[in-house]
Amino acid sequence: MSDAGLMLGIEYFLACLAPTSPYGQAQAKGLRPFKPGQEGDLKEELASLEQAISLLATHLSEIIKIRHYLAQLPDWREPLHEVTAGGVLSDVELFSLKQNLYFFARIKELQATLAPRLPVKYEPADFHTLLALLDPDNSGSPSFYLSDSYSLRLAEYRDKIRAQQRAANRQSEIQKERAAKLVGLSFNPAGEIAAPRHDRSLQNRIEGTNLFIQSRETYTERYYQLKPTPQEITLAQELDRLLKHEQAEEERVRHKLSLSVKVEAERLRQTIASLGRLDLLLSKALLARDWRCVRPELIERDAPAEFVMDKARHPEVEASLRKQGKAFTPVSISLQTGVAVVTGANMGGKTVTLRTVGLLASLVAYGMFVPASFCRTCLFTHITILTGEYSVFVTGLSRFGHEIAALCRALPSAQTRALLLVDELASSTNPAEGSALAQAVAEHLARSASVCLLTTHYDRMAFLKDVAHWQVVGLSNVPSVVLAQALADSPAASQRDLAELMDYTLTPTEPTRHLPREALRVAAHLGLPASILARAAELLHR
Amino acid sequence: MRLLERIEQSGCKSVSVVGLAKNAGKTVAVNTIIRQCVEAGVTLGLSSLGYDGEKIDVLSRLAKPRIFVPEGTILATAADTLPRAAAGLEILATTNYITALGEVMLVRARESGHVEVAGPDSLAEMRHCIAAMQGLGCRLVLVDGALDRIGSAAPTITDGTVLATGAVAGGNMRRILIRSMHVKAILSLPGVSDPALRATAGAACQAGQLLVVDSAGVRQLPLISAIGHAAAVISHLSPAEPFSLVVPGAITDSLLGELLYHPRLVKQIRLVSPDPTHVFVGPEIWQKFLHFGGRVEVLKPITILAVTVNPTAPAGKSYAPREFALELARALAPLPVYDLFLGETAVPL
Incomplete structure (x- = not known):
């Protein structure tokens, strides 16, 4: 088809179509001609196109908005494939799903205002429940965060981590202050104190406190860091353990969310196809208007x-x-x-x-x-x-x-x-x-x-x-x-x-x-x- | 005055941090500014531009270095870095800018913790990311500029720049001073003063044309680039009167070196470059060029806010910190110089 398509101008037609969403672009790429025997389907398609063209005259601003929303849709075909196969969705994938659902709803709202309304095969399904699941705090914001509301345990771990971080910081501040007073030196931003190498007595004083270990040495200075106290070590270990728990819990939440998405996979697939069709139909309608078609x-x-x-x-x-x-x-x-x-x-x-x-x-x-x-x-x-x-x-x-x-x-x-x-x-x-x-x-x-x-x-x-x-x-x-x-x-x-x-x-x-x-x-x-x-x-x- | 105060006083809303070499102390400068932002309650935006050689580890594909960010910080970073963050991140928006580590996302740290940051790959994309972060409420946006070609051009898209230098910049004190002063001199090249010339040169740089502007008018040279064609460029120039040569691409040692064979031309010439990061000239040739009366002006000047110094090089060379910082502070005056290992305020002269 390619040589003949080029010669005839079909390639030019496909290039002029310009659907705005990844779903419409995929459909345009897979566009196949109707063959003898499919006259009925073709007539249906031509009737929808006629309807879309008449909507350009009566509801242009709605159509432009719908095209704008279609253009915002992130491509979710790959994650959908993964989640159907039992994969766990990442935060980025959940975020882009939420974006998709958000725009599905906007497009559906706008389509409801069109008169005459386009056939159902061009409309997205309703994903109210799934969208609510991705917005547990009911914030209405399009951003996504594994919020504390997803799991009591997650909230609990995060509270503990914050408390632990504060305690650890307090501990080390107290320790630093005490140590600095003891040796009469201040810490640099890297948490070190420096003693000139020729100043043996200062070094002895620092080392004598038994609070410091030498961290590095240059030609002129010797640098010391605070030895972590047993208390600090326990705090750090506890923090580490909590972070691991938090991560595991987050993964559990992602898993649960992925299962909920998997249940809706078929409907999502259908909506992706519907919006691909819609995008293509609107692109055809706009082109037909530009080319003054009958x-x-x-x-x-x-x-x-x-x-x-x-x-x-x-x-x-x-x-x-x-x-x-x-x-x-x-x-x-x-x-x-x-x-x-x-x-x-x-x-x-x-x-x-x-x-x-x-x-x-x-x-x-x-x-x-x-x-x-x-x-x-x-x-x-x-x-x-x-x-x-x-x-x-x-x-x-x-x-x-x-x-x-x-x-x-x-x-x-x-x-x-x-x-x-x-x-x-x-x-x-x-x-x-x-x-x-x-x-x-x-x-x-x-x-x-x-x-x-x-x-x-x-x-x-x-x-x-x-x-x-x-x-x-x-x-x-x-x-x-x-x-x-x-x-x-x-x-x-x-x-x-x-x-x-x-x-x-x-x-x-x-x-x-x-x-x-x-x-x-x-x-x-x-x-x-x-x-x-x-x-x-x-x-x-x- | 502390580094953040210096930035805030300058009115700069976006700041890039670039280093003269690896281990010049860029990360310490970034961390210091982040910490001071926490103390001052400034909402910070953070991203990085370009790759420092091992910015992405080829084997592990991990972005380096990890940075500790406080709660509320906005980041522009690639999608693949998000799962490895130790802080809870809220994904705010996508950008359509694709990098080796996935699409650049705008995210907010909902908890404090360590994150990896790998920003967009081009200056134009970074400019948009900076604007987007400011739109999300960042009072200051910090761009970590790597040493490569793209990263070192970070100053051209931020309001101000912090320059990190140190013992790694040269083999001995004299060399370190020369190198640091030279980089400062190039980065502080003055803007084009003549408004008519600015308009002409701006259009030529957009179109990639080599232009000669003198009292007779504007002439386009029949050359695509000055690189490798220094002699051909010079054949079109005449020392009869002062003139400007607009070079949309790089100004290199070879161009200035060739010009120096014609001191009468150098005396009359004013080179015009898009911005200081297009000037790749070594200190020796630069000094000779200035000595013979040559001038370079840029369409978009850079504001250097401060210089940070690190007296230690990882290869073992190190200097007495106070003396080192003082030497550099004297050499780079009136720019404030900070040794962030010594303290948070500028080195007093």
Whole structure:
């Protein structure tokens, strides 16, 4: 899908979607097209999307708030996986769960104010009890702390630890004060006293108190620390024991909380999926509004295959044209089972037509509205586009080799309902064999249940029976005086004029022996030297 | 005056602590400020920037060092450090800043105890964390800046800086003094005085452009960086009149060394750098550059609040504490110098 997706513009669509939550992003990544047989599901999806788009008009501020809350959701899929497997949640995981639950509730509140309300599969479940469990002090704050309220024993240990710390501090302060007075020196911030190394008598006095031990020595000083008293040692050991108890109790509380979360795991999973769907739906709705999309009309599975679009636009091409200050000319075409052939001038937008048809059909398959004024289509088993843009150097196949290999893969069997789009079929070999091949392929496809659109420059193709013919109006309606005028400009300007003079409209035509000859005119506009052009014209008329 | 009083008097709401070398006594400075905050009832925010070599132990993945924080302290620290804290921590918010030790979280110590602190990895992230901690009610935010490239730029995002130096800064007293004075001189580089030049240079530094500004106007040099292209930069300069050279990247020994071959240029030049941590020049070349009339100005000056000294180096070298502190206090005056092992007030001159 990736190459074709890139060519069609589906990658561009996925990139434009921009869901804000990790859950929506995961769903966007796993987005799969609807296949024939799933028309019912698709209709349901399109109905929800229509509802969401209408909510953008009536409840925009609520929708923006919901998107804002979705963006705040921390990704909780991994912890959910762990806790289901019996793991114990860490404080950080409990905190991010609390954040999730908090925003679930906010989103649920906002959704209740929407009219009409979105279907239940887009709504989070109610986690009132679980949220209360993570906020034992009923503080309403989004922060998380293993509070004393979780366990009497925890509170008891923490009280004892505080008391013990105070007692230990008091003990050591008293001890320090006494010792400092005794030797007449003060302690530094590291709890040391220093005696110059030459001052033996001072050292003797310090050591004589039997309160100090030497901690370190430099060239000039000798440093002493207080020896811990037996009382202090007992206090420290007791403190250590209490800290261990506290940690064990905290772990017990985490374990208990994890079990409570595990009970809700399935509902959490469902809500994560619902909010992923909601996020994706809102992203689609916003994009559909930006792209000025309409709801496509869906043909049932048992009706013959068809694809119709009116005034359709290709948003990716449109955006790049807009950057150059140009406008996109909307394209309209109507395709039935079998083959349609598009002929017409170079630079006439034939490839863009192919890409637009492919994109619109794909968008429908992805449950999206389409950038057009009207669209009617069926679901296809697959959508393939062959444009002749292959990475020749990587694989070692020639352009022709690539095209044929890709065509072999893409040729639908007689019963499959596929959409096949081929640009300039068999144009990279000699015209005699190429056109024969192209005709044979077209005749084969004309008998299939698929919808096929081929572009070509071969006269032979324009004369085919049993296929629909479409032609780009191109330059045929432009008076030659105007063309000559445009040619007189600089090459760059004349290229710009060409784009303005070119009529990109597609019209249905009858089979014809001869295609209009516009390649030389276009080449002239692109700046090919006049001498070459004159010689080419001479050869052509010979 | 005690260290905290010095900080409060300066009006700085965020302070970075950086050391000249390992074992310069940075941790003692941090612990002292924390203790004085407890005594003064100041709510403190704490984080760390960059890695001091073994800031994270590669084998155990433990952040070092452990710091004793009082109840109520706000920390910006990575998620993986939380389970190893001996103090009860309330998780207040996440930041979306990811480090090797997980996402940086904003937490409050609900009990006093030892914690590990490993803050965000970039200056911009740290700037946001400082603001967030101030938003949570911290009267002072302390940033422990490591010795690496990121950590030593911590002064550029805090209001003030405490510099830790000591016996480890050099092999003998003379070297220690030279090194300490030099670092102080670089970190105290003056701001760009000319407002027009400040605007031009600010835009150029944002865009990463080398500019020459003189009376004729502004010229962009056709070079991506001054590093490795000192001779090419100089070929674009003329000693006819005073001019400014805006260097958005590092100003190095090689650039100033090359300039010193052209004393007439040095006499006219004013180098403009984004901030002092972009200036990587040794004391010898720096002195020569100043001697020939060269100047360096910065867009964002740093405020050094105080210097702490540690007269002992772990390799065994140590000095008589009082004399050592006094020598440094004289050399670095008027900056207050503290030997936190001797006492809590600045060394009197």
